[in-house]
Amino acid sequence: MSSDNAIVVEGLTKRFGSFTAVDSISFEVKKGEIFGFLGANGAGKSTTIRMLCALLQSSAGTALVGGFDINKDPDRVKESIGYMSQKFSLYEDLTVEENINFFGRVYGLTRSALAERKKWVLNIASLEGQENRITGALSGGWKQRLALGCAVLHRPPIVFLDEPTSGVDPIMRRKFWELINDLSAEGVTVLVTTHFLEEAEYCNDIILINAGKIIANGSPKELRENHIKNPILEVQSRNVVDAMELIEKQPWALDTSVFGSYLHVGVPDETAARKEIELLLTQHQIGFEGIERISPSLEDVFIYLLDQEAKK
Numbered sequence: 001m002s003s004d005n006a007i008v009v010e011g012l013t014k015r016f017g018s019f020t021a022v023d024s025i026s027f028e029v030k031k032g033e034i035f036g037f038l039g040a041n042g043a044g045k046s047t048t049i050r051m052l053c054a055l056l057q058s059s060a061g062t063a064l065v066g067g068f069d070i071n072k073d074p075d076r077v078k079e080s081i082g083y084m085s086q087k088f089s090l091y092e093d094l095t096v097e098e099n100i101n102f103f104g105r106v107y108g109l110t111r112s113a114l115a116e117r118k119k120w121v122l123n124i125a126s127l128e129g130q131e132n133r134i135t136g137a138l139s140g141g142w143k144q145r146l147a148l149g150c151a152v153l154h155r156p157p158i159v160f161l162d163e164p165t166s167g168v169d170p171i172m173r174r175k176f177w178e179l180i181n182d183l184s185a186e187g188v189t190v191l192v193t194t195h196f197l198e199e200a201e202y203c204n205d206i207i208l209i210n211a212g213k214i215i216a217n218g219s220p221k222e223l224r225e226n227h228i229k230n231p232i233l234e235v236q237s238r239n240v241v242d243a244m245e246l247i248e249k250q251p252w253a254l255d256t257s258v259f260g261s262y263l264h265v266g267v268p269d270e271t272a273a274r275k276e277i278e279l280l281l282t283q284h285q286i287g288f289e290g291i292e293r294i295s296p297s298l299e300d301v302f303i304y305l306l307d308q309e310a311k312k
């Protein structure tokens with residue numbers, strides 16, 4: 001294992017009976033980076049994380065987490081990590097402070113270390129003065145920050161965050177990514193799962209997983225440059241759904257997807273397709289504000305790759 005890697009995964013597999021939830025995946029996570037693990041519900045993200053946290057036995061394959069083998073050294077793995085589970089592992093009926101104290105005891109923090117870290121958690125969670133509130137009464141965004149604070153109370157070098165931004169409003173989601181950035185700036189390695197494709201932009205490296213298999217791997221820049229070779233046209237229309245229904249039937253439309261009032265269409269030839277689209281929309285009296293060539297977003301790339309998988 002290169003000393004630059006915090007996590008090295010090789011052929012990791014999980015079968016539940018005859019069903020393969022995670023199918024021989026391999027990847028490496030560099031120390032201190034934000035590593036995004038993207039995929040739809042059921043893709044195998046939580047199962048992978050639970051194996052990497054040595055909470056679930058793998059069916060095949062290996063992984064080193066913080067230099068320790070998940071199969072041979074599960075206790076050392078657990079000492080090296082923080083884990084925020086998908087359902088935020090807080091006790092709803094305890095107060096904010098009681099939750100922090102609980103995690104402090106689990107991690108064996110000394111009294112002075114706990115006092116210092118408690119201040120830090122209350123600060124990053126913006127919960128100063130709210131120590132006695134019942135955790136269950138906090139809104140999603142505050143719970144999420146408290147759960148993250150508790151997961152890294154013992155200053156682990158590696159932290160696993162399983163869909164930390166699910167069920168949280170967009171503003172709190174953005175703020176939460178700032179917090180993840182702060183952790184990474186302190187040298188903590190962060191492996192974070194999300195089904196929000198647009199959140200991939202916040203990660204240094206990403207894998208996209210589908211039905212237990214990795215279908216793409218790289219930095220946001222590499223992913224944008226290496227997959228979609230054909231031009232993408234963006235059509236702006238107030239009638240974007242009608243425009244899509246019409247355009248997606250055309251033999252030259254490679255793939256189409258809607259983003260708000262914009263339609264993205266992959267095409268083989270920019271000039272020819274531009275003419276075709278103008279003609280079609282005019283003929284069907286679908287108003288449009290403009291047609292522009294754009295460079296693909298990560299979402300475009302992921303939708304394209306998932307489409308390719310679905311066609312297999």
Ligand SMILES: Nc1ncnc2c1ncn2[C@@H]1O[C@H](COP(=O)(O)OP(=O)(O)O)[C@@H](O)[C@H]1O
Nearest residue numbers: 016019021039040041042043044045046047048
């Ligand atoms: N204990 C289990 N027994 C059987 N199937 C499971 C179990 N845990 C997860 N699965 C299945 O494995 C697949 C991957 O689940 P999961 O890892 O939770 O996906 P994700 O976190 O990406 O949404 C799903 O089809 C899920 O139903």
Ligand SMILES: [Mg+2]
Nearest residue numbers: 045046086163
């Ligand atoms: Mg999950």
